[in-house]
Amino acid sequence: MVNFKKDKRGKYYFTASLGFDSVTGKRIQKMRSGFNTVKEAREAYAEIISNFGKSAYSQNSTMLFEEFLNTIFLPYYKGRVKERTYTNRLNAIKMHFSFFFKMKLTGIKPIHIQKWQNELSENYENSYIRNIFGLFQMSLDRAVVLGMIPSNPAKVVGNVKKSKKEIDFWTKEEFEKVVKTFYIEDYYQHFSFICIWLLFMTGMRIGEATALTWDNVNLDEKFLQVKKSLYYKNADTYEFVEPKTRASIRTIYLDDDTVHFLRDWKNRQDEMGGIKFVLSYNSVPTQKHTVRYIIKRHAKLAEVHDVRIHALRHSHASLLISMGKNALLIKERLGHEDVQTTLGTYGHLYPNSSNEIADDLKGMVNVEFTNQNIAPEVTNQFTKEVKKKV
Incomplete structure (x- = not known):
């Protein structure tokens, strides 16, 4: 060079x-x-x-x-x-x-x-x-x-054949087992829990989550805003950068449980002197390797399969799909550029959608036939032959 x-x-x-x-x-x-x-x-x-x-x-x-x-x-x-x-x-x-x-x-x-x-x-x-x-x-x-x-x-x-990668995620039941392994009276475990919970319940990318500061969170109105992503080299060298796409800049509304947990965590941080980053225990943005270790450690404790950080984003999408949410809503929440990305990634997680459509169509149309022929002129060669034989 x-x-x-x-x-x-x-x-x-x-x-x-x-x-x-x-x-x-x-x-x-x-x-x-x-x-x-x-x-x-x-x-x-x-x-x-x-x-x-x-x-x-x-x-x-x-x-x-x-x-x-x-x-x-x-x-x-x-x-x-x-x-x-x-x-x-x-x-x-x-x-x-x-x-x-x-x-x-x-x-x-x-x-x-x-x-x-x-x-x-x-x-x-x-x-x-x-x-x-x-x-x-x-x-x-x-x-x-x-x-x-x-x-x-x-x-x-030529390049190798493009293959569809199987999506890995935690089910709701698996996530519940992981949650049970946290002792949040311990400060670091409290921090670890917030990392896992926020990623699972919002579907944010890891860079979006680690860049999140409290001025981008409104606990009273129950939402957070994704405006930036974190580029992290080390504890002394990091910077905020533009999110992955324009669609990544978005507002994510929060459920009451998440609001409750974030409020408790904010109070805990304030007791430590105040920290501006949501996912931080020491005033320094959290690097992804720290989150990876947390997942690995608590997956082992919970006796569930280990997943990568991005799998928590997939887990959130899977949870929404299991709740019957449509692809357009999921697209907006995840910050996908278009709905094709959402369907291309998670479409296979709708295993019973075709059956459900068929079941829903049953009885939708009322069927009642006339008891006399009101269109006698409507015939063809086959029906004429049938009449002759009769």
Whole structure:
């Protein structure tokens, strides 16, 4: 990854690594200096990389894929996605793309990609592989644009088949067993209970819940407002970001039980000196790993199956469906962009809907036939033949 540094004059400089010479095997590097700002240096670096890329294929480049990834694709990709997206995906990219690190960029063939895809399929779900493969294909698309390879071999192989992932969730009965494991006289267990309860009873995403502050909660009017999400690196480095979609900005109305539990928790926090985050016991936003440990610990105590954090969102949707709530209401409450997302994710949780429709239709239409023929002219060839035989 290129570093932009300052010299003694306060000017920025950088060294661009462009792979290896095909004859000598030595690394090809170009240094540029004298830039007033990092932006100017970055633009110059991008131009060098682009110009090199356009001629690299014709020069039979010996650049390894690892070099291409670190010096060309990752800087390009980082500038086109949100920082949290880049940070979250970086480790997965480097781990899985390492299969190609020692190969020349120009030497990656469909057979290599197919073998890599097969190995991924032995260890990961299709939905995860599709995301990883999509990023790999994007990297080679960039190499094509820059003229470093003539075509994208990943497109020849194609992505793995899209499969519908089974939704995991806690039933109401399972959740009730988990609730019984909390001793809320203990401050930390009280906090743990609120985390689980709020996620199960509202269906919020974990980032929405951990970003929730008391000024977004109205206990008297019984609602909370989702306006932001939390991007968490560590206790000292976190920031509020825009929610996942525009539809994610929403108002969630609260049941009386949730209002009661939140009011008690707010009083408990006030006894500790006051905390602005709803899901916090120490004035610092709660990271998702903490919530994950809480779920794991209390699922084991309750002797129910362990679930991921997002499964509590699924659990809320499942609960609403079991209560007979329609998909449009669930869409609004969960903050889905459209109802197709809701139905596509949870439609299978309506197992008896077809039977219920059939049962409801029974007797809806009153049937009474006439006792004489009031349309004698309505006949066809078959009915004429029947009359003759009679």
